[in-house]
Amino acid sequence: MKKYIISSVLILGSSCGFAKTIYTGDRIDGVPVITHLDVNDLAAGKKYRFMFKGSEMNIGQSWYTPVIVVKGNNSGKNLLINTGIHGDELNGAFALQKVMKSLSPDKVSGAVVGVFQASPNSLMHISRNWYMATDSGEYENMNRIFPGKQNGNTAQVQAYKLWNDLWKGNAQYVIDLHTQSTDTNYPLMVYADYRVPSAQQMAELIPADQIKKDPGEKGSVETTFIEAGIPAITVEIGKGREYQPEYVGRTVTGINNIMISLGIIKGSITQTAKTQGAFIGNDMTSVRASTGGYAEVLVSVGDNVKKDQLIAIQSNPFGDLIKEYKSPVDGKVLSTGSGATREAGGLLVRILQQNPDVKCNNGC
Ligand SMILES: [Zn+2]
Secondary structure (H helix, E strand, C coil): CHHHHHHHHHHHHHHHCCCCCEEEEEEECCEEEEEECCHHHCCCCEEEEEEEEEEECCCCCEEEEEEEEEECCEEEEEEEEEECCCCCCCHHHHHHHHHHHHCCHHHCEEEEEEECCCCHHHHHCCCCCEEECCCCCEEECHHHCCCCCCCCCHHHHHHHHHHHHHHHHHCCEEEEEECCCCCEECCEEEEECCCCHHHHHHHHCCCCCEEEECCCCCCCHHHHHHHCCCCEEEEEECCCCCCCHHHHHHHHHHHHHHHHHCCCCCCCCCCCHHHHCCEEECEEEEEECCCCEEEEECCCCCCEECCCCEEEEEECCCCCEEEEEECCCCEEEEEEECCCEECCCCEEEEEEECCCCHHHCCCC
16 A cells, blocks of 8 residues: 555656656757757647756866657657767768658657757767867767766766666657768768667668667667667767768658657658668677778678678888778678778778577577
């Protein structure tokens, strides 16, 4: 009985709102600033813009993350679409802008939350990492530190605020938009945890070129949501730094498909991973430079490669061949390094493959 009373109070607490949307009263470029978002608290049938107040810089001012919420006329599911975790990965911003622009609250059931610049610090530096000014400068990969720390460094605090005050209570399904890093290429590809049926369904609704069945990365946005019982996928949209309209267009189609399948919008699903002929692999192998030098990658994204096929060479500053790299497996080229110089550890070629080991059925 005692237990029953406690759980009743907790349910009452969450539905009656200890966590309503909190407005600071400030506006930035005319947009209201919030420190906490609760989509349940917003009036239905409207499209909202917010600036979410994140962690503070060394100069005592704050980082802000632009957010659009489309709260439908009718009740339904809540979808969170995030981008800008890595600051040199920009195709996701274009895809999200197009999706949010297309949504009209009177044609939406449920809510769609679009988060545009999750790591404004990293975006400002056009860098994979969040840069911290303290102690001669330090870096943090934001996609390895969720759910963050309340009393951590700037990046950890930003992660904590994103997780607790912007994302978690507002998401039943999550799409996190990325690209490959600077000087490396992906096609349109999806990392998805195939142990979670809804994650598999979302992945295969994207007309991707390749899908990796993936057990996830600790501390990433996707895996932290999966661990919290919320289906999530990571969509990788081509290469870093550039705008690639064809990949962006297919990403928008895929997100629309997911919204249709969740009943958020009406429409028909046409182009999917299946119609695109996506290659779905359960394992991948990265061939990395073992020394420094000028790199020639001899294969392209999407090529089929055979074990022992020559896939890259490296030369020294005089032009002498110093290293040959062969594919260790049969598979399909998922990623290539496009930077002309590579140092030890730099990616040359990543190959997506079908590992026959039963342990890899849902991804290794
Ligand atoms: Zn990324």
